[in-house]
Structure formats: structure tokens, C-alpha cells
Amino acid sequence: MPSGSQDDRTLARRVKHGVATTVRSMPKGFRERVANLVLPPDERSVTGPVDAPEVIRRGAEIPFEVWEQHGWHLTPNHFYSVIPDTRVLPDSLWTTESELPGIDMRDEAQLAFLTDAVGRFGTATLHYQWQKANGRIHTGSVPPAGAAVFFTSTTSAGHIMLSIGGNSAISTGPTVYQTNTFRQRSDYLGWAYVPSSW
DSSP states (O other), rough: OOOOHHHHHHHOOOOOOOHHHHTOOOOHHHHHHHHHHHHGGGGSSSSOOHHHHHHHHHHHSSSHHHHTTTOOOOOOOOOOSSSSSSGGOHHHHHHSSSOOOOOOOHHHHHHHHHHHHHHHHOOOOHHHHHHHHHHOOOOOOOOOTOOEEOOOOSTTTTTEOOOOOOTTEEOOOSOEEEEEGGSSSSEEEEEOOOOTOO
């Protein structure tokens, strides 16, 4: 028997197992979304529950690329997978702060870096004022990639985003995110090239 056919069967089994695990652990309403993707319109249940084994069988026949086009990445639920089976994780995992064993966070060095950075560069507001006093603030054009984008923000320190070009910027607080509507914000001050001394 050619080795390719054995590999194909193994892969098919893994995909079917991954789809089965994913479908079984989906929150309410997600099975219906998957059913709308894998079942023909005349077989979709409008009011009743979705037949999980049929969804699993049909889902395993769909290539990875099709799932990806619809925003899904299905992965097998396996002991050696880096993605854990969340059903077996204890609740304490989400409520207990980790001691980060084996990781030296170098708290003193991090605090020294922050103290130095604030001492040299000050706040976003101070940097904006320096840029403005030197005629370096632009307001009527799209910031190029790498430019600092300034805002008054909700504190006296102000806020800086980093332009990534194409009228998009990266920001933080409370998470890191990308935005393309920053120039419409009421607290938008403009942008400037970052000094080469940085």
C-alpha cells in the first residue's frame, strides 16, 4: 500500500477528530453557524437542535482553506497539542496569579528603564509641545509608517500611537489594538516624524 494513502487516512482521522472536538465544545448558537456552513440549505434545522454527528461528518470533508475563509481554525484536541482542552483546565488557573517560575522579570531593571525613559522623553504632551514648537507637527495628511501620532487623551500626559502607514496606527490601553479611525477622534493633535536620536 502506498505511504501517501496511509498519511491521507491519518490526516483525515485527525481532521475529523478536531472537527468533532470543536463542534461538541461550541457555545450555544455556534453549532447552528457551523451547520449553516456545512449543510445544504434544505438540510439546515431552523428551529430544532443541530445533529452534531452529521455536522461533524460534513465538517471533516471541508478543506482547511474553506474553514479559514469563514473565520475558523479547527485544531485537533490532543494531549501533545499546544492548545489545551479547556474543559479539563481548573477554574483556579484563571483566578490565581502565576509566580512565573523560571522567568526573571528583572523588576528593578524594568523600573530603572521606565524612570530613564520618562526622564529623557517626558510625557506624550511634552513631546508634542516640543514637536509643535519646532514646526514638525502635520495635521492635514495621512501619517507615514513609523510616525508618532499625538492625542490629548484623558490625562495630562497625553497619548501617542504609532502609525503603521495606510491610515492605520497601533495603540495600547487596555490592550494593544490597530485602528484606522484615529484621525476622526476629537482629541487628535496631529503627527510627527520620530527624531532620529530615538
